[in-house]
Amino acid sequence: MTATSRTNSRLSDLRARMVETSTDLVALGPSSHMAWLSGVHPHGDERPVLLLVSQDYAGFLMPALNGAAARQSTDLPFHAWRDDDGPTGALNELLAACKATGPRLKVALDETMRTDFALRLLDAMDAPSRCFTEDTVGVLRASKDAAEFDAIKAAHLLNDLAMTAAFDALTIGVTEREIQAVIAASYKAHGADLEFCSVCFGASGAFPHHYSSNAKLTPDTAVLIDTGCRLNGYPSDMTRCGFFGTPTERYKNVFDTVERAVQAALAAAKPGVKACDVDKAARDVIAAAGYGDKFLHRTGHGLGIDIHEPPYIAGNSTAVLAKGNVFSIEPGIYISGNFGVRLEEIVILDDSGPEIFSEMPRDMIRRP
Incomplete structure (x- = not known):
């Protein structure tokens, strides 16, 4: 066309x-x-x-x-x-x-x-x-056409490559900003531009919008990376978490809870469902595990030309989801002074439910 x-x-x-x-x-x-x-x-x-x-x-x-x-x-x-x-x-x-x-x-x-x-x-x-x-x-x-689907898919496949490169580059003493540079270089090598990037080591992950710093990675540390590129006018957006070393029982419990919240939201997201009901599906899982007050934001946001656009997957949103909607599912738990876990997928809604753009796993545990 x-x-x-x-x-x-x-x-x-x-x-x-x-x-x-x-x-x-x-x-x-x-x-x-x-x-x-x-x-x-x-x-x-x-x-x-x-x-x-x-x-x-x-x-x-x-x-x-x-x-x-x-x-x-x-x-x-x-x-x-x-x-x-x-x-x-x-x-x-x-x-x-x-x-x-x-x-x-x-x-x-x-x-x-x-x-x-x-x-x-x-x-x-x-x-x-x-x-x-x-x-x-x-x-x-809000209803993406085939060309927009292709553009968003391509951007997310590049995000998969950059995120993999970032976790592969984790080593004792590397800084958040150095990992950020690995991600930016991966995007550039594949013809995309860095849209945003937040690399969080340890307690920095408890800030949902942390600015990457010169903090150095140490053994047995939680890692959270939220990043996106822009390719041919459309962005990607993804958050992945892992543990550099042997994960603690608390970390594993929090990670498992957030993963179950993602699964609950994915199961709830269908055409004709209200956005607030998808938010509730994720939030109920986290609340039942005792972390309700640690889930600090909405479950998701729409994505298109803009990183954030309707529909918003929030408790106060009565928007009715429709085929072709593209939005994030990204519940999180933030333990102040310790770590944060947020797992984010961008999905497009089809008649049968959501299709995830990314093709990589959500668990990114790495050994030093």
């Missing part, structure tokens, strides 16, 4: 959702929403950039100095403006082309858009009602 045909297909799907939700206008700023719909990744600064979509028209408000670069990614029309003129005239022309000049129209705003862009648009319209894009672009992005 060409970029133009993909944009046209997604515009058609978006317009169908707009009819279903009685939305007159969708307004996207420089964001992953804009990239998903149009392929355009504009430079983001204070100059207003907008993609407006109505039933009759789709076009950009585009700073003239960005037009040539953006034109390489889209055939959609530009309503260009120069710095010495300002964007007001071009925005009014774009709204007229979208037939969005009447009173009380319903506009869906990109929730990641700069506030000044959003207010400029709303001020140019005649008392519109407003909402965010969760019922339009958000719904469409």
Whole structure:
């Protein structure tokens, strides 16, 4: 599928959702929403950039100095403006082309858009009602197509290689940052970029978002690594844990509990199930083992162009899971001052349940 045909297909799907939700206008700023719909990744600064979509028209408000670069990614029309003129005239022309000049129209705003862009648009319209894009672009992005599946799968296969290299590089005296460098080098060697990486030795693993340091690995230490790359526009995300040496009984008990929580969440995740029920399945296992207060975060998050996007697998989420949803399952137990265990898989939901993208085991015990 060409970029133009993909944009046209997604515009058609978006317009169908707009009819279903009685939305007159969708307004996207420089964001992953804009990239998903149009392929355009504009430079983001204070100059207003907008993609407006109505039933009759789709076009950009585009700073003239960005037009040539953006034109390489889209055939959609530009309503260009120069710095010495300002964007007001071009925005009014774009709204007229979208037939969005009447009173009380319903506009869906990109929730990641700069506030000044959003207010400029709303001020140019005649008392519109407003909402965010969760019922339009958000719904469409949450169901991945075959090309997105392939891209996410490829990124996770590279993650498998990098994670294996990281655990193979564990040796007495190596630092968290040195293992982080092993991971980054593995990504680079296979044409991917480092998206994020947290290498945690011992007590550092009890911080869910630890920043890798110069701490050195010592014998009989728990190791937690959470890392992801970006390949062809899509990311990977994975957490693996192991023990460098002979694992303690406490570590084995915690690891087994988290593994059973992963299995429970995988079993619960099916189309038509609420996200909160998947969270509960994992949380009940951990609570029953006596570690309920050590599970410090939600069970998962969606993944697509963004590392974190809907659906969120959380206790307060009533989102109903659907075929094509991609999300993490990552319960954890964090023992302050000692270690943490989090096991994370990214899955895609099919009719029969979740399919895991990674092809590597979750237990990464290594001997010094």
